[in-house]
Amino acid sequence: SAPEGVPCYQLNFAMEKDLEGHERVVRKTPEDCRARCKSIAGCSAFSWWPDMGCHVHPSGAPLRPHPNTVSGPKECVEECVKPLMDYDDGSEIGKRTEVATQADCKQRCVATHGCAYFSFWSDGGCHIFREGAALKAHKGHREHEKW
Structure with missing residues (x-):
């Protein structure tokens, strides 16, 4: 599950540091991007962009405001969102x-x-x-x- 107090999705925020060895790929939805993160060892979170860009991030990657992006932790109990x-x-x-x-x-x-x-x-x-x-x-x- 997501860490205490961390929402499953944060709208208009993206993380800045990609997980080493894992560059941007195309995924149709934020849920597909989260699934990619779940499949990669060392992935802690993801960021999904309006051009369908999916980035995966290590623990501690800085979160910054970016319009129309969606980010979230690797695991989340609020899957109906x-x-x-x-x-x-x-x-x-x-x-x-x-x-x-x-x-x-x-x-x-x-x-x-x-x-x-x-x-x-x-x-x-x-x-x-x-x-x-x-x-x-x-x-x-x-x-x-x-x-």
């Missing part, structure tokens, strides 16, 4: 609300009959969706399964 994804609007329950945190958005979903997924945006927007909602690529928020 899908950064930079969205659900089709036809499956939305109700309208967007504004909440303070991702946990508040999850609670809105848990408290709503028929809700299976929620979408938390970086501006505090919270959207909730019914089972069967189709996933699609989008930027600026994180998708979650209810549980």
Whole structure:
């Protein structure tokens, strides 16, 4: 699991030092990049870029702000998180609300009959969706399964 207090994904941050002997490769999603890290001895974390560049990093690599990137630790228990994804609007329950945190958005979903997924945006927007909602690529928020 991720170290205590370390999120599974950090949006708009990337690490600066690649793991020796492992250069950038193309991976379609941040999850695919994490899987690459898991398969490499000595990999502690990954960074995924909007051009689908996947970098793997040793422990202690410095974290720096970089727009539209996703980084995270090698191991993570919050595997239902899908950064930079969205659900089709036809499956939305109700309208967007504004909440303070991702946990508040999850609670809105848990408290709503028929809700299976929620979408938390970086501006505090919270959207909730019914089972069967189709996933699609989008930027600026994180998708979650209810549980």
